[in-house]
Amino acid sequence: MNFDDKYNLYVEEFNSVLADFCSSLDCRPQILCDSLKYSLNLGGKRIRPVLMFAVGDLLGVEKRKLMNFALALELIHTYSLIHDDLPEMDNDDFRRGKPSNHKVFGVGNAVLAGDGLLNTAYSVLLKECKNGSDYISAAEFLCDCAGIYGMIAGQSADLLHEGDTGYNETTLDFIYENKTCKLLICAVVVPSILSGGRCYSELKAFGRDLGLLFQITDDILDVEGSFEELGKSTGKDNEEKKYTSVNVYGLDGAKLRADVLAQRCRTLLEGIDGDGEFLTQLVDFIRSRNR
């Protein structure tokens, strides 16, 4: 099976679980239910579930063990986008080519939709906890990645440094390693925890480098991509003087850094026993993506 087919297969498997989850939602009032489903069904690359399944295949972890972790992770990723798009945060009116949650449902409902998705992620994870202590450890890891020492710390630093007149690499690293990398690290480390810790350190390092690569290619696309390809506004980072790799290293510097990170990702994968071909291709896909 070629890379695209395998990627799409992982996405389909995940989307099928997500569709079941969405049809099981019957909360009231209707606007709450609708706003949750709206953002969950905006599509997207589903990179976190795909990564989790691919690492699961590499380590021999059955997909059924990972499904609810992938679901919880995507719920958390989706809540973070809803809150990030809010006017007083990143102020994005579009997400994946469609109006952001708050543009459709209003800011109040968008705040609650985000809260609802975050809480529901833990409802999904707590059910998994009954399966044993490895599952609890995996849920705790996910929780740490999403929380105030993880993604939220990165979002907070991002907000704090918006509009800074000078840039420095340490701050950029802190923002990216938390805001972007932590959920990608989570995607690749959860299968390791569920396999008794196989290749834990290598996968953690791989998740970090892949996360940085992902974010830097995002920055490059913000300069070189188009609204049509990306489904969101471009050129915003520079206008708003955001802390981005392009603003810190320049466009060529960011591209060079992306190449170095992609190479580091490949080397880390070579050090792991098993069939790492798909993940290696995924690294190349992320480096060369245009959306």
Added chain:
Amino acid sequence: MNFDDKYNLYVEEFNSVLADFCSSLDCRPQILCDSLKYSLNLGGKRIRPVLMFAVGDLLGVEKRKLMNFALALELIHTYSLIHDDLPEMDNDDFRRGKPSNHKVFGVGNAVLAGDGLLNTAYSVLLKECKNGSDYISAAEFLCDCAGIYGMIAGQSADLLHEGDTGYNETTLDFIYENKTCKLLICAVVVPSILSGGRCYSELKAFGRDLGLLFQITDDILDVEGSFEELGKSTGKDNEEKKYTSVNVYGLDGAKLRADVLAQRCRTLLEGIDGDGEFLTQLVDFIRSRNR
């Protein structure tokens, strides 16, 4: 020991755990850490922890088993206040006599502070899950109470019906039973779950009635209380045509309903074996409170 002393003792025990928790927080950036601590340290009646400890004493559940559940519940209650006070939600500039989180730290940081507290509540609960299946069940119950079939559903309905020109009792009940009652039900049911389900149904009914009583006395205070006593704006409910018991039943009707609920709470407590004196006094305290 009289009622006030016992109440204050419970509050002190909880505040000591909360103080330890706050001093263990060392997330970055500093503004994230500060905004979490600011709202956690605004004080308040700590009614949920007090209720949980009192029911624990009634059922003979050791306080050390309840501490982290009380902490998680208060973290969730605090996050809900931060998000509820936001301009596009209830738009409250004051909370407990001090500026709301978003007035001090800005809306973006207040969104993140709420997210951070919610996520941290689950970090606390997941640690408890290692203690066994009763603890997992208690955490699941708390999660359901806080989520899209619980508190968040109530907040969403509250937002949806703001400014309605007519009122009906069914909608009021839905809002109150979810927005206010669910976390109080949680406070009294968690000790039951940790004691193998003792008096589960009675306590659930008690939590609901006490929650309604609490909310209705809040509505009455919004009409009759003062900013100085309450530490928040009064008279807002009527101005904004909010769904409140006073708007649905009239002031006298709301007081009558509060009396009926208080009596139902006392009757439910009489049906539970053990020393229910403090909880009975707590019912009277809530009925006659002026803050």
